[in-house]
Amino acid sequence: MNECSTHFFYKKFYIAIRSLAFFVLAAVLFTSCKDKTTEEPTPTTLSKATSEFNADIATRWTDLQLQLIKSTPGYAPPVAARTLGYTSLALYESVVYGMPNYQSLVGQVNGLTSLPKPDLTKEYNWGLAANAALSTLITEMYATTNDANKRAIDSLRRNIESVIRIAIDNQPVTDRSNTFGAEIGKAIWEYSKTDGGHQGWSNNFPTDYKVPVGVGFWEPTSATQKIPLLPYWGKNRTFSSLNMTTNPTAPVSFSFKETSDMFKLAKEVYDVGKALTTEQKAIADFWADGGSTITPPGHHFNIANIVLKKEKVKLDKVAEVYAKVGMAVNDAFISCWRCKYTYNLMRPITYIRQAIDPKWSPLLATPPFPEYSSGHSSGSGAASETLTSIFGDNYAFTDNTHTGKYPDRNFKSFYEYANEATISRLYGGIHYRQGNENGQKNGKEIAKNILKLKFTK
Known part of the structure; x- marks a missing residue:
């Protein structure tokens, strides 16, 4: 290979390497600049799966809700259907990150554009999260119920939490899970206010x-x-x-x-x-x-x-x-x-x-x-x-x-x-x-x- 050919070869090689380096750098910058808030958290193995928790964490809340429906003023059939719909959505969203094959319904359910997300680099107890989400939202949804029913809501919340806490005995996990569940309950409550049926129990006629x-x-x-x-x-x-x-x-x-x-x-x-x-x-x-x-x-x-x-x-x-x-x-x-x-x-x-x-x-x-x-x-x-x-x-x-x-x-x-x-x-x-x-x-x-x-x- 003569001197001219050698010079031409190295020049082309240098250009190719420089172009490759540019595309690699651009890819890295693009990835680092993506809006992380629109991405679903990647599940980790730190937390027990939702499938490892007992169903009665949720079914006991439904049993109580059916009693609340019977004795809370203004709970006509459409109002009852609405409340059961929202509390069920809150339950799902509070535990879905512990269900590897399932995903949040944010962006799919009509008008639901965002919800709090857990930090899945940390451990959560999905049973506690579910209990907190349901108790938070049910307290709001049945705000006009009688004092005995309000005591029943608080009693069930404390009872379920105490049973779960005995098994985990980890205060940071307890606090983190309760906080996330309560945030979901509050967010669904705010979302519910915009559907046209907010506090429908107060004005049936x-x-x-x-x-x-x-x-x-x-x-x-x-x-x-x-x-x-x-x-x-x-x-x-x-x-x-x-x-x-x-x-x-x-x-x-x-x-x-x-x-x-x-x-x-x-x-x-x-x-x-x-x-x-x-x-x-x-x-x-x-x-x-x-x-x-x-x-x-x-x-x-x-x-x-x-x-x-x-x-x-x-x-x-x-x-x-x-x-x-x-x-x-x-x-x-x-x-x-x-x-x-x-x-x-x-x-x-x-x-x-x-x-x-x-x-x-x-x-x-x-x-x-x-x-x-x-x-x-x-x-x-x-x-x-x-x-x-x-x-x-x-x-x-x-x-x-x-x-x-x-x-x-x-x-x-x-x-x-x-x-x-x-x-x-x-x-x-x-x-x-x-x-x-x-x-x-x-x-x-x-x-x-x-x-x-x-x-x-």
């Missing part, structure tokens, strides 16, 4: 609402309650953005003509109500879930609890199931209420007394809000679709929600329970078949939208 008047429109069915329940609830933000526009199909055209589909629907309610069997009455009573009960959303949630206890699962599974069921049932009730105040359809008792039999009364007391569609059916559709996606079809279980009051009922699948809850409203005389069946179908679609969220990585 807003006096500024003007009841629409027209042929076939809802009319008060009680001499004392002239304003319908939560008329603005359908405007609330849903957990899935898709559920803001997921609605039941429209009801049939209203008519008093005996040849009309509307008349046939009302006549069915009338005929069934006059010839109820003992079993049909039992079904209607079992699913009534009226005032001073755990409400329909609570009933659906209790079924989830029954299954979780039966399966002897751990805390990670409870967090997943609660989050999916809680958000689905909440969104189902928002969609249902949106539909109710879109169509303002009169109740069967009003239609039948005006067009068929002025002396007729249903088995169950008619709730004070429009008929279409059925909240029971919407909620059971959402819960059954969610539970089936997790535990499979043909899952047999016993619903002991009303043990001591009504006999337990056995079901071969979640869809079977949903179908019974749905038809119960026809037996009770408070819904037409279309409100029941279309409500359940819509509830299932609502649940499918929740299940589209990417819980796993």
Whole structure:
């Protein structure tokens, strides 16, 4: 190789090395300058996995919530569904960093743009975090409950914490875990304030609402309650953005003509109500879930609890199931209420007394809000679709929600329970078949939208 060729070779080699060094330096600078706040923390092995904690850390809080729902003023079904949805989301977010195959729902759930994150270079106890998150949020959500209930909330928090602390005996871990859980609870509380339903328990019957008047429109069915329940609830933000526009199909055209589909629907309610069997009455009573009960959303949630206890699962599974069921049932009730105040359809008792039999009364007391569609059916559709996606079809279980009051009922699948809850409203005389069946179908679609969220990585 001559002198000129040698010089040319070394010059090219130097340029290549310098270019490579430039790209390496640029890559290092780019990596170091990335916004770490948008990245999910990398899990470490310092903390025990969420799957190593007992499920009763969460199920005991649900058991208490069902009692709080029964005895806290203003806890109508939509309000109960909303609270169960938010507390379930808080539970999930407080323990998800101990679930290696799962991820936070920040950026997926409608309007949830950020949440506190743990420092995973340090050890956390996810059981303590869950307990702190739930106690913090439940204290806020049931702020108007009675003093005995407030003492029960504080007592359960202290009891669960004391049991866990005995096992770990590590004050820094305890403090760190409690702080993180409380931060999640507070953040979800602040997030909940922006959905349109904040403190809905305080104004179930807003006096500024003007009841629409027209042929076939809802009319008060009680001499004392002239304003319908939560008329603005359908405007609330849903957990899935898709559920803001997921609605039941429209009801049939209203008519008093005996040849009309509307008349046939009302006549069915009338005929069934006059010839109820003992079993049909039992079904209607079992699913009534009226005032001073755990409400329909609570009933659906209790079924989830029954299954979780039966399966002897751990805390990670409870967090997943609660989050999916809680958000689905909440969104189902928002969609249902949106539909109710879109169509303002009169109740069967009003239609039948005006067009068929002025002396007729249903088995169950008619709730004070429009008929279409059925909240029971919407909620059971959402819960059954969610539970089936997790535990499979043909899952047999016993619903002991009303043990001591009504006999337990056995079901071969979640869809079977949903179908019974749905038809119960026809037996009770408070819904037409279309409100029941279309409500359940819509509830299932609502649940499918929740299940589209990417819980796993």
